[in-house]
Amino acid sequence: MWAKVTSIGLKGMEGYRMHVEVGSYVGNDSFKIVGLPDAAVKESKERIIAALRTLGYHLSGQKVIINLSPADQKKYGSMFDFPMAIAVLQSLHELEVIVPENTGFLGSLSLDGSIQPVEGMLPAVLAAKRLGIQRLYMPFDEELPVLDLKPLEIIYVSSLQEAIGHLSGQWVPPIYKEERDEKFRSIEYLDLKQIIGHQEAKHALEVAAAGKHHVLLTGPPGCGKSMLAESFPSILPALTKESLLEVISLYQLSQNSFPHSNMPPYRNPHHSASGVSIIGGGQYPKPGEISLAHHGVLFLDEIGEFSKKTLDMLRQPLESGLIMISRTHATITYPASFILIAAMNPCPCGHAGSTTHYCTCSKKQILAYQNRLSGPLRDRFDINLSLRPIDINAAAHEKEGEASIIVRERVEEARKRQYNRYGMEVCNSRIPYEILLSKSPLTDTQHSTLQRLAIKNSWSNRTQIKIIRLARTISDLQASPTITDQSIWEAIELNEV
Numbered sequence: 001m002w003a004k005v006t007s008i009g010l011k012g013m014e015g016y017r018m019h020v021e022v023g024s025y026v027g028n029d030s031f032k033i034v035g036l037p038d039a040a041v042k043e044s045k046e047r048i049i050a051a052l053r054t055l056g057y058h059l060s061g062q063k064v065i066i067n068l069s070p071a072d073q074k075k076y077g078s079m080f081d082f083p084m085a086i087a088v089l090q091s092l093h094e095l096e097v098i099v100p101e102n103t104g105f106l107g108s109l110s111l112d113g114s115i116q117p118v119e120g121m122l123p124a125v126l127a128a129k130r131l132g133i134q135r136l137y138m139p140f141d142e143e144l145p146v147l148d149l150k151p152l153e154i155i156y157v158s159s160l161q162e163a164i165g166h167l168s169g170q171w172v173p174p175i176y177k178e179e180r181d182e183k184f185r186s187i188e189y190l191d192l193k194q195i196i197g198h199q200e201a202k203h204a205l206e207v208a209a210a211g212k213h214h215v216l217l218t219g220p221p222g223c224g225k226s227m228l229a230e231s232f233p234s235i236l237p238a239l240t241k242e243s244l245l246e247v248i249s250l251y252q253l254s255q256n257s258f259p260h261s262n263m264p265p266y267r268n269p270h271h272s273a274s275g276v277s278i279i280g281g282g283q284y285p286k287p288g289e290i291s292l293a294h295h296g297v298l299f300l301d302e303i304g305e306f307s308k309k310t311l312d313m314l315r316q317p318l319e320s321g322l323i324m325i326s327r328t329h330a331t332i333t334y335p336a337s338f339i340l341i342a343a344m345n346p347c348p349c350g351h352a353g354s355t356t357h358y359c360t361c362s363k364k365q366i367l368a369y370q371n372r373l374s375g376p377l378r379d380r381f382d383i384n385l386s387l388r389p390i391d392i393n394a395a396a397h398e399k400e401g402e403a404s405i406i407v408r409e410r411v412e413e414a415r416k417r418q419y420n421r422y423g424m425e426v427c428n429s430r431i432p433y434e435i436l437l438s439k440s441p442l443t444d445t446q447h448s449t450l451q452r453l454a455i456k457n458s459w460s461n462r463t464q465i466k467i468i469r470l471a472r473t474i475s476d477l478q479a480s481p482t483i484t485d486q487s488i489w490e491a492i493e494l495n496e497v
Helices: 044-054 081-091 121-130 160-167 178-183 199-211 225-235 241-254 275-279 308-312 315-320 363-370 404-422 433-439 444-457 461-477 485-495
Strands: 002-011 014-026 030-034 062-069 103-105 135-138 153-156 215-218 297-300 322-326 331-335 339-344 383-386
Touching: 002 081, 002 121, 014 081, 014 121, 030 044, 044 081, 062 081, 081 103, 081 160, 121 135, 121 241, 199 215, 199 225, 199 339, 199 383, 199 404, 199 461, 215 225, 225 297, 225 339, 225 404, 241 331, 275 308, 315 322, 383 485, 404 433, 404 461, 433 461, 444 461, 444 485, 461 485
Parallel strands: 002 103, 030 062, 103 135, 135 153, 215 339, 215 383, 297 339
Antiparallel strands: 002 014, 014 062, 322 331
């Protein structure tokens, strides 16, 4: 007898419809899995046989062949145990129900017939929705929020017996309520009001948060670069349900533990990290730090100490929001849309331009240090901040700065204006330039002023576009429907090195 059941295969974050085809024939006892299975998939044979025997089903005198189609795609992991077991039961006439092709199955089997969640199951669920699967059987995972992905209907089952009962119309699954989402609370990031002084830098970070602009912080050691970067996630809006699930999916694929929070992720890799750990890849490609920072912040402290090769590999994801990893057996694409905050000293000793410390570096050393950041990469920073040490005694008498929650409210309002203007959830730094200008055209005076300054300062086209994008974000924070003259001059100051 021949049977076919639907499941979901993964190639990175991209899913594809996979068919589990089973043929069972009378003959010598044998059980074979084909279709480029990895070791974990091959071991499914023993788990399936043991689980079926526990439930009273026997494969004596049967020759079973399982084909995982498409046969030219490599299959990884143990989440195909469940669909293979259902297909085997159908082929043996032990399950006399017709399973629609748009019904999928995901999960790993235990020897007692219980169904267990596995790493990487969430991206498969999201892929199932995109592929038009109407019903999905899977185990409930305590580490995930309750999934409400209509029109996809999710049936949570804890054992093979429950799945058989539901398919036969003899068992009703429990209902899991959204109360479990209370586990996903906010992370306590460093509050902006805890940072003394740096009012201009704080405003620049507010602009960066509102428009998702990349920031380069330059200054001597101890001036507050790292503290400003650590406080930056506290002014970002919370993740939407879809964004949260996408971030958790990437953490699952990388086999990293996800901090149970709906706040944007914050990644801070050390400068000794390898290029593969930051960009992603490996023999069996996994997401790197730039993908784990998706919808959040990637902070590269002492960016000049990272290898030049690693830094130059950031150029593609900074531009496209994606990273494409090519290997011999596959080409995999992971999302990597993040805000890059980078910090570096002005020179190797860190005191170039200081009025309180003597710089021991030669001009050649300073130039070589600055050139560690290539021109094309440096050009991708929208905001360039040059910081100076704060006089704590003088700053103590200043008025306390705003709390992060107040700044975050302004950022959220600015983003809503952008979403309404463009008709989709995209910010000024990521919207195509043609759409940006069509929605917010410059006046003749503004256009001629920019052209004159561009000729005078030898600005590239990218620099001019960055200034217009920054000006649009500053105007959004001011609730202005058009780009103001003041916002253009402020954008020029933020962009100047």
